[in-house]
Amino acid sequence: MNKKPNHIQPTLSAGAFPSVQGMWKQYQSDAAQSLLPIGAPYVDERLRGGIAQAGLHEFFGGAKADSHAAAAFALLLAWRLPESDAGIFWISGDKERQTSGRLYPYGLSAMGGDPARMLLVQTADLRDALRAAADAIRSKAASAVILETHGNARLVDLTSTRRLALAAAETGVLALLVRGDAVPMPSAARTRWRICSAPSAPLPGNAPGLPTFDISLLRHRGGTAPFAARVTWDHATRSFFDAPLSGGLSAIVTDTKTGPASRQRA
Amino acid sequence: MVEKQRGAMRLAACDPAAHALGLTAGMALADARARVPDLAVFDHDPAADLNLLGWLADGCERYTPACMLDPPQGLLLDITGCEHVFGDAARLAKDLHARFSRHGLSCRIALGGTPDSAQAKARYAARAISGVPVEALDGGDKVHKALRRAGLRSIGDLAVRPRKPLAARFGKAVVVRLARLLEEEDPRITPRRSLPIIHVAQNFAEPISRTNDVLATIEMLAGGAAVQLQERGQGGRRFEICLFRSDGHVARLAVDTGTPTRDAALLMRLIRERIDALSDPLDPGFGYDLIRLEVSLAEVLANVQVGLETKIDTDAAAAALIDRLSVRLGAERIRQFHARQSHIPERAALERVAQSGASKADWPKPVPGEPAMRPFRLFETPQPIEVTAGFPEGEPRSFRWRRHVHRVTRVEGPERISPEWWRHARGYAPGNGSLTRDYYRVEDNEGRRFWLFRRGLYDEIERPLWYLHGIFA
Numbered sequence: 082m083n084k085k086p087n088h089i090q091p092t093l094s095a096g097a098f099p100s101v102q103g104m105w106k107q108y109q110s111d112a113a114q115s116l117l118p119i120g121a122p123y124v125d126e127r128l129r130g131g132i133a134q135a136g137l138h139e140f141f142g143g144a145k146a147d148s149h150a151a152a153a154f155a156l157l158l159a160w161r162l163p164e165s166d167a168g169i170f171w172i173s174g175d176k177e178r179q180t181s182g183r184l185y186p187y188g189l190s191a192m193g194g195d196p197a198r199m200l201l202v203q204t205a206d207l208r209d210a211l212r213a214a215a216d217a218i219r220s221k222a223a224s225a226v227i228l229e230t231h232g233n234a235r236l237v238d239l240t241s242t243r244r245l246a247l248a249a250a251e252t253g254v255l256a257l258l259v260r261g262d263a264v265p266m267p268s269a270a271r272t273r274w275r276i277c278s279a280p281s282a283p284l285p286g287n288a289p290g291l292p293t294f295d296i297s298l299l300r301h302r303g304g305t306a307p308f309a310a311r312v313t314w315d316h317a318t319r320s321f322f323d324a325p326l327s328g329g330l331s332a333i334v335t336d337t338k339t340g341p342a343s344r345q346r347a
Numbered sequence: 348m349v350e351k352q353r354g355a356m357r358l359a360a361c362d363p364a365a366h367a368l369g370l371t372a373g374m375a376l377a378d379a380r381a382r383v384p385d386l387a388v389f390d391h392d393p394a395a396d397l398n399l400l401g402w403l404a405d406g407c408e409r410y411t412p413a414c415m416l417d418p419p420q421g422l423l424l425d426i427t428g429c430e431h432v433f434g435d436a437a438r439l440a441k442d443l444h445a446r447f448s449r450h451g452l453s454c455r456i457a458l459g460g461t462p463d464s465a466q467a468k469a470r471y472a473a474r475a476i477s478g479v480p481v482e483a484l485d486g487g488d489k490v491h492k493a494l495r496r497a498g499l500r501s502i503g504d505l506a507v508r509p510r511k512p513l514a515a516r517f518g519k520a521v522v523v524r525l526a527r528l529l530e531e532e533d534p535r536i537t538p539r540r541s542l543p544i545i546h547v548a549q550n551f552a553e554p555i556s557r558t559n560d561v562l563a564t565i566e567m568l569a570g571g572a573a574v575q576l577q578e579r580g581q582g583g584r585r586f587e588i589c590l591f592r593s594d595g596h597v598a599r600l601a602v603d604t605g606t607p608t609r610d611a612a613l614l615m616r617l618i619r620e621r622i623d624a625l626s627d628p629l630d631p632g633f634g635y636d637l638i639r640l641e642v643s644l645a646e647v648l649a650n651v652q653v654g655l656e657t658k659i660d661t662d663a664a665a666a667a668l669i670d671r672l673s674v675r676l677g678a679e680r681i682r683q684f685h686a687r688q689s690h691i692p693e694r695a696a697l698e699r700v701a702q703s704g705a706s707k708a709d710w711p712k713p714v715p716g717e718p719a720m721r722p723f724r725l726f727e728t729p730q731p732i733e734v735t736a737g738f739p740e741g742e743p744r745s746f747r748w749r750r751h752v753h754r755v756t757r758v759e760g761p762e763r764i765s766p767e768w769w770r771h772a773r774g775y776a777p778g779n780g781s782l783t784r785d786y787y788r789v790e791d792n793e794g795r796r797f798w799l800f801r802r803g804l805y806d807e808i809e810r811p812l813w814y815l816h817g818i819f820a
Contacts, residue, residue, distance in 0.1 A: 146751065146795060153723055153820035166661050182726040185817060186684040186696045190710035191719030192820060196684040197708060200665075200701060202672060203680045213672055222665035280756070280794040284718070288759035289790035291718050292820035314820065317715035 117161055117255065120320030121312045124296070128305060134162070135253040136271035137246040141260045143277035143295070148261030149181060151276040152229055154294050155257040157314050157321070159225035160194045162255060167224035170217045172202040172210050177229050177261075192292070193316030207236045211245075218248040218256050225255040233263045243269035265299065273299040279311050282324065291315060293324055359391035393419070404539060406446070406595040409637050410439060412546065413538040415462075421469065423462045423536050432550075450595060460530035467502070467528055476528055477503025483528060486521045493517070502528055543587070543641035545579075547571040554593040554634025558622075561590070561635060565618060568640035569611040582607025582648030586614060590629070591637035598629060602674055605702040606666045607648040613667060620674045669701050678702045686710065691767060692816065693725060720762075720788070722798045722817025729814035732799065739805055742787055746799065748815050753791035760787030761801075782807055788819065796820070 118131035125131055132138055140155050142148035159169050171184060186196035202217070204210040207230055214228040228245075230237055242258070246269040249256040258270060265273060275297045281290035290313075297309035312321040356376035365386075370379050379386055397418060404422055407414050413425035426439060433439040440456045447454045455472055459465030464476050467483035479502045481494045494517075499505055505513070506529055514522045526532040547568045555561060565588055576582060584607055590598040602617045622629060672681050682698035686708040689695045713719070733747040742761070745754045766781035782803035790796045796819035803811035 146749075146793075149724060149818045150795070150820070156723070157820065168665060178727075182724040182818065183698070184684075185692075185722055185725035186686070186708075186710055187692075187721040188719055188723035188725070188817070188819070191713050191721055192723060193713050196710050199684060200669070201682045201684075201698060202676070203682070204676055209676060213676065216671060217668060220664045220668040221661055222668045278794040278796065280792075281718075281790060281796070283757050284759075286759065287757050289718065289757045289788050289796050289819070292796075293794065295794075316713045316719070 115253070117158070119158070119312065120161065120318070121310065121323045123323045124310050124312060124321070127298070127308050127310075128301075129303070132158075133271050133303075134255050135250050137242060137249050137256040137258060137269060139242075139258045139260055139265075139268060139270040139273045141265060141273070141275045141299075142262055143275055145262045147277045148231065148259070150278040150294055151261060151274075152181070152227075152259045153292060154274070154276045154296065155227050155259050156189075156194070157192065157292070158257060159227060159255060160192070160319055162224050164195075165224050167222060168198050168200045170200050170202060170214075170223045170226045171229070172204065172214050172217065172226065173229040174204050174207055174210050177231050178203060180231060181229075181261075191316070192314065193319045207234050211236060211241050214256070215244055215248055218245060218252060218254045221252065223254050225257065227257045227259060229259040229261070230263070231261040233266075237263075237266075237268070239267050239269060246270065271302045273301075275299055279324070281313070396420070403447075403452075403595070405597040406591070407443070408540075408589065408597065409591045409639075410443065412540065412542050412641070413536060415536040415538055417466060421466060423466060425462070425536050425538070446595060461527050461533050462536050463524065463527035463534070464530050475503075476530070477501060477506065479503075479528070481505065484521055484524050486517060486524070490517050490521060541643065543643045544581075544645050545572055545575045545583075545642040546639055547575070548637060548639035551634075551636045551638075554636040556631035556634035558629070558631075561629075561631070561638065562615070562619070564638050565640060566611060566615050568638065569614045572640055572642055573609040573611050576609040576642065576645065576648070579645070580647060580649070581645040582609045583614075583642040583645050585642070585644035586618075587641040587643055588618065589637075589639040589641065590631075590635045591639070592631065593633050593636045596632065600625075603678060603702060604666075604670045605673070605704070606663075606670075607646040609648065613670075617670055617674045620671055624675045673700075673702050684708065684710075689767065690764060692721070692764070693727075696725075719819060722796075722819045725817040726815070729800070729802075729816045732813050732815045734799070734801075734813035743789060743799055743813070746813065746815070748797075753793075753795070753797070755789045756792050757790040758787055759789075761785035762787075764800075782811075786816070 115134045116128075116131035117134045118125045119128070138155075138158075140151040142151040156171075184199065184201065186199070189196045189199065200223075202210075202213050204213055210228060210230065214226055217223045217226045226249075237258070237260070245256050245258070248254070258268075277295040279293040279295040281293040284290050292314040293311065294314075295309065295311050298305065298307050300307065311324040313324040314321055358370060358372050358374045358376065358379055360372055361370050365383075368383055370383065370386075376388065397416075400416055400418065400420065400422065404414050404416055407422055407424055411424050411426050411429040415423040415425075417423050426436060430436040430439050433442055436458050440458060444454065444456055455469045457465045457468035459468055459476070467473070467479045468476060471479045471483060473479045481499060481501065481504075482491050483502060484490065484494075494500075494505070499508070502525070505525060510522050510525070513525070523532070527534060549564050549568060555564070569586075572583070572586075584604055586602045586604075588600040588602075590600075592598070600618065600621050602614065602621050604613075604617070608614065669681055678700050681701040683701045685697040685699040687695055687697055730748060734743045735745045736743050742758045743755050745752060747753070762785070764784045764786060766783065784800040784802055785804070786798060786800045788796065789799055797815055798817035798819065799813060799815055801811045801813050802808075805811065
């Protein structure tokens with residue numbers, strides 16, 4: 082009874098797909114992975130170096146309006162990869178584009194990214210999007226593939242995410258799954274994050290400052306304990322830095338109920 | 348078949364049985380009914396006729412790629428250099444006749460040195476051009492009547508006459524037409540489709556219908572096309588597969604590639620994707636008896652050495668992936684950013700089909716220490732919001748968007764963007780065309796950053812409305 086039922090451990094028939102099982106074991110072992118540091122010392126220390134570059138990572142928004150923060154954080158992580166000729170694929174469906182707008186290249190370049198590297202794939206439905214993502218990860222064309230989905234999609238399950246995760250492990254592509262306002266379900270992702278927008282350190286004249294996020298690690302395949310942090314993106318160094326959790330809050334914020342903890346989903 | 352002509356219902360066409368009863372096209376319906384009381388009458392539908400003609404033309408492309416409609420009921424095929432497949436032109440005509448009769452269609456086939464001569468012979472069922480009546484000149488009733496009155500009844504009569512008086516009397520068009528009828532001048536026909544650069548085809552004695560057989564045939568044809576492309580030093584950008592069904596139906600599959608290619612294996616992958624993506628799957632019916640592969644667009648493709656540089660590897664992989672996704676999802680769904688000279692935010696950035704080639708744009712470099720002045724996400728249509736501002740021209744204090752109230756804690760603005768008055772016909776005038784926008788960067792009490800604007804100044808419009816245009820990271 083001490084062994085709790087585990088949804089994540091797949092029960093593969095050993096005879097049928099020995100190679101898949103072998104790959105899966107290899108994927109699960111954390112050894113000899115190249116890690117992508119976030120840049121913020123506190124977060125990287127907790128992650129013991131960073132997130133696995135050849136793996137699938139999931140990002141959930143804290144509330145419905147935070148799905149943009151999850152998308153932005155995933156995009157900025159992709160910018161963290163060293164410059165190369167390989168493109169960054171942004172895959173989303175018609176529905177996502179309708180509700181959350183299109184990517185705007187002037188905003189991307191202002192955050193330190195190169196819009197010329199972006200390739201946008203807009204699919205009619207989620208099935209096509211998952212297939213396109215798997216193809217993009219498997220080819221040598223991409224350095225990062227970001228797939229954005231909204232809502233609780235049944236198609237994004239253990240099987241489909243494992244397909245993406247295995248492909249990412251094989252080719253070394255950073256695969257990022259932006260889930261928006263969905264409820265976390267079992268998946269093959271290496272890490273799962275909840276991302277919320279956080280108040281920025283104001284500029285002179287009380288102008289909004291640099292992009293700031295409250296990030297919390299929900300689960301980690303390597304066994305790192307969940308933690309929360311506040312990070313700010315610096316586009317000059319293309320890196321995050323630790324934002325003080327309390328000191329960054331301006332005195333103008335009077336509503337104490339809107340702290341990062343209270344916005345987590347029940 | 349009846350049709351309304353000048354206020355009266357008249358017969359537009361009759362079948363052989365009606366002809367036998369003495370009915371002819373052009374007769375008033377009332378007269379026809381008087382003669383044959385139990386006459387079966389249907390509405391004349393020229394559009395359906397034209398559709399049928401187009402369908403027949405598709406089928407006729409098995410003989411030659413140069414095929415042209417000659418409405419209302421003719422088809423012109425340029426079979427120059429195509430007849431050897433059947434032995435000679437007469438055997439080709441026989442095959443064509445057999446196929447038409449299989450559909451219960453009657454047809455008259457005539458062969459001629461020029462399209463005009465063949466057309467006239469078929470229309471007037473004449474064996475030689477000299478026997479064709481002068482109406483074949485298409486010169487109008489007046490000309491035909493005048494010629495008949497002069498005793499000139501057929502093209503043969505005209506052929507022996509000097510041309511100059513004819514031109515003086517009836518105009519140059521008649522003489523040109525005459526020369527074409529007499530095969531002295533050879534105009535080209537304008538094919539319905541542009542002629543392919545390369546085409547390879549495979550005929551079957553017995554129609555094939557299994558998908559694997561079809562794919563194997565296409566692969567063989569692709570290999571043949573690749574050899575021809577190699578000889579020309581070219582690679583194809585657009586490939587078309589024509590599957591001719593034995594009952595006359597033709598299915599066409601087109602595959603576009605982003606870079607020129609002559610890789611048969613790659614082409615086969617794209618074609619498989621294309622077949623998978625079809626909304627209604629290929630229906631082989633009684634089988635295909637001719638499969639043709641056409642290369643309709645080709646570009647120079649030099650031989651490259653692979654393996655020395657990894658960059659070629661990435662580029663080739665990217666091109667292959669874009670092609671695959673384009674075939675499966677549609678080329679317009681794979682896009683890249685493209686800059687345009689405009690300071691209206693939504694006009695300044697476009698998305699272009701990635702397959703049409705990479706666009707080199709110089710995007711502005713970020714300013715160190717300054718946050719982004721443009722959002723990373725922009726709504727296609729600005730979202731209407733309800734804003735509470737301190738005073739009419741003032742900055743927003745709070746706003747309601749998607750049933751959620753956001754209290755603004757930090758704000759920067761306005762950044763004023765004027766409409767592009769030079770795009771409007773009447774030029775610059777206050778409030779001409781569009782309205783001035785005042786943009787604000789705001790952050791709400793939960794730390795979300797938005798890009799809002801007020802559309803219109805208070806001296807332009809009585810009640811300016813507020814919109815949310817973008818989201819900052």
